[in-house]
Amino acid sequence: MRVVHYINQFFAGIGGEDSASAPPERRDGAIGPGRRLDALLGDEHTVVATVFCGDDRAASDPASLDEIMQLIRSADAEMVLAGPAFSSGRYGVACARVAGAAQAAGLIALASMAADNPGVAEAGAAPIVESGETARQMGPSLERFAAAARRVAAGEALAGIEGVIASTRRLNRLDARSAAERAVDLALARFDGDKTATEIPQPDFGHVHPAPPIDNPREALIALVSEGAVVPMGNPDRLESARAHKWLRYSLEGLDRLAPGEYQSVHGGFSTVAANADPNRILPLDAAREMERDGRIGSLYQEYLVTAGNGTSVADAQRFGVEWASELRRAGVRAAILTST
Amino acid sequence: MPDQAPRRRLVHIVSGVRSGAATTLDRGEVVVGDEDVRRAFTDPALASVSLSVLHPGDSARIVKVLDAAEPRTKGAGGGGVFPGFVGAANATLGVGDTHVLRGVAVVTAGYLPRAQEALVDMSGPAAPLSFLASTHNVVVEFEPAPGADWGEVAAAMRAGALRLAAALAEGALDHQPDVIEELPEPRIVLGDVDGDRSLPRIGVITNLQTQGAFKDVYVRGSSFGGSQPTAVNPAELDDGIVVSGQYGHPALKNPTYLHQNHPIVAALRARHGVDLTFAGLVLSPEPVEQHAKETVARQAAALCGELGWDAAILTKEGGGNADSDVSLKMDALEEVGVSAVGLFAEMAGADGTAPPVVAPPERSPAMVSTGNYDERLQLPAVERALGGARFDLLDTAATDAMDVPTAVVYASLSPLGWGRLTAAAATMASSE
Amino acid sequence: MLCNLLPIATRVGAPRMVPTRGIPYPAGDPSLxxxxxxxxxxxxxxxxxxxxxxxxxxxxxxxxGPAAAKSG
Known part of the structure; x- marks a missing residue:
């Protein structure tokens, strides 16, 4: 099959974080890790082209995915392989979206990343093959990725393929008995000594890798972000008060504080009386401006990013986080202060 | 607790509802009298109210559902039910007979600015998820008076619905009940840790979402916010001491009707003396601050310890932060030697692949799942809608076919354990 | 991150947290x-x-720090 390999700017060799805003590009043949991948795919499959894009651009600019798909189509791809992205969140999300879009377009598509990469939730119907945590595990990760791709291309069922991350789905159903009756059974079981009985497994949130510290806040561009649903009065862009599927940006230019009556919180998870009396209780603009004037911080980013964190699924919250990180990095922001309700 | 006459429910099975001139019970059919409707809703915050009835199986939807109550009375004038709203706040309750109209609910529906859009379908795929799809519903819609304060509008509807519910039940006072239910009550008092231990003593702790305007719950007419965990005679729930004023998180809401018919109290009563001793009910607030949540958790655990409970079942109201109230109490209970089980709704994402809960307990894994909040439902178009012409969440006509998360179906993930909905793992592809 | 429910934030791995005084006002305290x-x-x-x-x-x-102690 004709294979197109998707990678990021770093593995394409055009640069690191300084090039994370690079737009999508296509090169003929395999480059970087694609050479080894091409060899591992054997004679039946050939990497005919490599498409790459800067991680921030891919994760934060909605047009990127369309551009990437056009480049993939222009190479007459039959199969798309994206990654391995290891634990990199922005790269993982990009790989997952590319594989998901390619699968939806009728191509065979797989992505590769660590099991706790936020991209795992973003691949739609495309399978994800587990990689190592870091590029130090490039060799074994590529071997597993190529082996899985050959078996998927041969039409094997995903269930038998090594390394394909099991997407364990929690599905609703009606039980024969009410939750109240089951709770009484569970209480009796626990009292009788069954210390492991439960209907919900302990959740796994993966790992967050803390960003390195900033050197000097007095020189840094700093952003205010919030899940407290502070929006202009009247909520012109209709931010959802619960289960938000989107986030919004609003300009702070020329503003010294968020005036009551001009901004409001539409958060549905708490009483907003205090927030609406003084919206700076949610987004601390007045104090941040004061610190900007005092020289405690270099400057404040000209926009704030906001969503409503209320009944939001972890998958959506991770996506918002990746998009915010990409957005702010592209703008040169060095630190973000997130207010959480 | 002194000995008393057996506590009884005199149950009248309702087979239909219609409106008419005077309230009465006519061979199982409730007639809702115009005069009682008028008298129930005289508050100047309301310009007008209108009444409609819906029946199980109707091609009908109620949107903007606010609360529901079951008609009950203990005598003329309500006899003290819904204290603080209908009866006196200090009425002696939890004793004697209560008339119950089973199979009917008084439902309030309409726009309130801070309410989250909630719906009930009387038929179709969402019907098995909500208790209101199996009751005959007296739906009260309203127009606020011009310039009225929204808090006063909400209060007027809350009190009015309870007055109407009591008035409807009074129509049954001179009728023979269809069923008489005798209710076992806990006989455990503080310090009675050495009493009969032949069966495990299991009680229930119910957290009330007391988080300010439009997110508040009332006990005997007053907000329970700022209160300490309190042991309450469960029979007082039957007489309506807990009333909901909480309009967030539709699926995770505990309407007044379900406090009156507390499912875990019912499940514990059903097995009292069989394989457990029903040890009682503790009500607790859900504060909005971490230290207060921790303090309340320790207080609740200490109280259950003093009552000699062997195990406790924990219930919540609301979303993620309410989970931590359950988890903190479970951990505190386990620390004092009381086995703890909690009811949780899952937030596992639309496809069910995300972590199901964000604030699980650490000392007891024992969680009951009331279903995944995010899974989507495809609802068919319906012939008739009450509560509003539009479904604001999707900006569609309220009668349209719609694709919604389970989270908008009223009380569908009932934290009090009413429902049969649950979520379970289905593996789509095996790992290595 | 400025937040009140530190145990949840810790559990999900938030790297840097500053404790606040209530869910409804992460950057305020209406009692002051x-x-x-x-x-x-x-x-x-x-x-x-x-x-x-x-x-x-x-x-x-x-x-x-101590300079930030609640002054009532």
Whole structure:
């Protein structure tokens, strides 16, 4: 099959974080890790082209995915392989979206990343093959990725393929008995000594890798972000008060504080009386401006990013986080202060 | 607790509802009298109210559902039910007979600015998820008076619905009940840790979402916010001491009707003396601050310890932060030697692949799942809608076919354990 | 991150946390006078700056210093 390999700017060799805003590009043949991948795919499959894009651009600019798909189509791809992205969140999300879009377009598509990469939730119907945590595990990760791709291309069922991350789905159903009756059974079981009985497994949130510290806040561009649903009065862009599927940006230019009556919180998870009396209780603009004037911080980013964190699924919250990180990095922001309700 | 006459429910099975001139019970059919409707809703915050009835199986939807109550009375004038709203706040309750109209609910529906859009379908795929799809519903819609304060509008509807519910039940006072239910009550008092231990003593702790305007719950007419965990005679729930004023998180809401018919109290009563001793009910607030949540958790655990409970079942109201109230109490209970089980709704994402809960307990894994909040439902178009012409969440006509998360179906993930909905793992592809 | 429910934030791995005084007002405290509340907000942000300037490897709570003590 004709294979197109998707990678990021770093593995394409055009640069690191300084090039994370690079737009999508296509090169003929395999480059970087694609050479080894091409060899591992054997004679039946050939990497005919490599498409790459800067991680921030891919994760934060909605047009990127369309551009990437056009480049993939222009190479007459039959199969798309994206990654391995290891634990990199922005790269993982990009790989997952590319594989998901390619699968939806009728191509065979797989992505590769660590099991706790936020991209795992973003691949739609495309399978994800587990990689190592870091590029130090490039060799074994590529071997597993190529082996899985050959078996998927041969039409094997995903269930038998090594390394394909099991997407364990929690599905609703009606039980024969009410939750109240089951709770009484569970209480009796626990009292009788069954210390492991439960209907919900302990959740796994993966790992967050803390960003390195900033050197000097007095020189840094700093952003205010919030899940407290502070929006202009009247909520012109209709931010959802619960289960938000989107986030919004609003300009702070020329503003010294968020005036009551001009901004409001539409958060549905708490009483907003205090927030609406003084919206700076949610987004601390007045104090941040004061610190900007005092020289405690270099400057404040000209926009704030906001969503409503209320009944939001972890998958959506991770996506918002990746998009915010990409957005702010592209703008040169060095630190973000997130207010959480 | 002194000995008393057996506590009884005199149950009248309702087979239909219609409106008419005077309230009465006519061979199982409730007639809702115009005069009682008028008298129930005289508050100047309301310009007008209108009444409609819906029946199980109707091609009908109620949107903007606010609360529901079951008609009950203990005598003329309500006899003290819904204290603080209908009866006196200090009425002696939890004793004697209560008339119950089973199979009917008084439902309030309409726009309130801070309410989250909630719906009930009387038929179709969402019907098995909500208790209101199996009751005959007296739906009260309203127009606020011009310039009225929204808090006063909400209060007027809350009190009015309870007055109407009591008035409807009074129509049954001179009728023979269809069923008489005798209710076992806990006989455990503080310090009675050495009493009969032949069966495990299991009680229930119910957290009330007391988080300010439009997110508040009332006990005997007053907000329970700022209160300490309190042991309450469960029979007082039957007489309506807990009333909901909480309009967030539709699926995770505990309407007044379900406090009156507390499912875990019912499940514990059903097995009292069989394989457990029903040890009682503790009500607790859900504060909005971490230290207060921790303090309340320790207080609740200490109280259950003093009552000699062997195990406790924990219930919540609301979303993620309410989970931590359950988890903190479970951990505190386990620390004092009381086995703890909690009811949780899952937030596992639309496809069910995300972590199901964000604030699980650490000392007891024992969680009951009331279903995944995010899974989507495809609802068919319906012939008739009450509560509003539009479904604001999707900006569609309220009668349209719609694709919604389970989270908008009223009380569908009932934290009090009413429902049969649950979520379970289905593996789509095996790992290595 | 300025937040009140630290156990949840810790559990999901938030790297740098500053504790606040209530869910509905992560950058305020309505029990204070306007002037004192503004000072408290500044203290929260100063603490946040310390947090983002500090190397961490796991979820870490940065508590506002004594100067930030609640003055009523």
């Amino acid at each position: 006078s306007q002037e004192d509340e503004r000072a408290w907000r500044r203290t929260l942000l100063e603490t946040a700056l310390v947090a983002v300037s500090t190397h961490v490897t796991q979820p870490t709570v940065f508590t506002p």
